[in-house]
Amino acid sequence: MDAFFAQAEQASKPSLRGRAVVVGGLGPRGVVATASYEARVFGVHSAMPMAQARRRAPNAAYLVPRFAFYRTISEQVMGLLRALSPLVEPLSLDEAFVDLEAGGAAWDSDSARLAGIRLRADIRAVTGLTGSVGLASCKMLAKIASEQAKPDGLVLIEPGTERALLGPMSVRTLPGVGPATGDHLRRAGILTIDEIAEAGEDELVRLLGKAHGHALYAMALARDDRPVVAEREAKSVSVEDTYDVDIHDRVRVELEVQRLADRCVRRLRGAGLSGRTIVLKVRRYDFSTLTRSETLRGPTDDPAVVREAAARLLDSVDSTGGVRLLGVGVSGLADFTQEDLFAQAAGDRTDGPEEELAEVEPVGEVPVPVEHQWRPGHDVRHAGLGHGWVQGSGLGRVTVRFETPESEPGRVRTFRTDDPELEPADPLPLVRRRPEGDGGGAVAGAPDPETEPSGVESGNSA
DNA sequence: TCTGGGGTCCTAATCCTA
């Protein structure tokens, strides 16, 4: 999907269509998750600190991510992919590999192209959003093709043309080559994919180590025989928080670690898992990051056990100077617990860990009444004015724009944050389902947005 | 005004054990 989060927000909010939209954390330490193509014109991109984005595009709309909303769209798209083939490997909410041959959806270039064209049309019809398709003989090339296809396009790499196409490209084009590896290669005088191939496998291994060296050399020769794997099992579960202000108080640090341990266990249990290795992550005031881990005798999903292990790990960490991030994770996952085995043996366990978890009280946060949390971008409903979304809030006021995915750009009104007529609402579907028997399909609710890059946002950010 | 959150994979050092 193209600039997925931002595009979903634009489809959901007519007044944002054609405008620069930036989705990400809005706190003092937030970063950009996705920038719309209109925002990218100003040099805003993913992972950029939000403060920098605001300097570059002061007139963009800044929104917090709504993952539940994006997930519903993602499920629709994944459903379309699974209709093409049983072999679908999701990489994230907005990206997946599909083995078209395994599904019988394609057997040569022409049939693949046709499947791709249909898929893009289906995604448009079902979600109202644009997605790009990369078609190639292997995963690495399909990925590169889809990058080239963005936004709103389709690129097919013909078999036999792979090496010629890759050769002149930057080494950074290859998946797995980030800033560090790119630098490493540059210092060795290797800038293009051709130069990786020329350097030879031994040199690559010498430069980058065994695994990375072999893998990169193979990719440079357009060799990638990794299969598309549906159903990949999670290897770890973790939660982490970056704090708006560094925490100096050791007691507060300890309480936060307990909270994170509980949250991690909740996620673990939600997935029906347990784990044997507990990991504590600490990012200090100077951004130096350290991890400490401990492996238990057997897997657990007991909050008390994870809390205690995390606390022990914290004992070995010096937090003077302050910490900006804390995290707790569990790896070495299993779908059973050691306690299960003991319980089976003893047969006398009565109180489930559920209750222990329920006793944990949230700490370290000022309680805020739910009705006062008006987060930018989130949907609301007003008793008299209908559906809208929060444009901003503060100083006891909340500004709402009243519009729906299918309406014209709407009016803005401001209310007191405790206005009883205003309440949070679920997102509206982007595409309205037609009534049964009316063709059965879906109709795109959004007016056809111009796909030409229109360079909106007149003027430049100063 | 620096730099999120949730992951995966790899490497290297160290420790333990057969």
Add this chain to the structure above:
DNA sequence: TCTGTAGGATTAGGACCC
């Protein structure tokens, strides 16, 4: 019983991805 060694497990850190 002592010693050397090979290999697996554990631990910590780093790179990368979306």
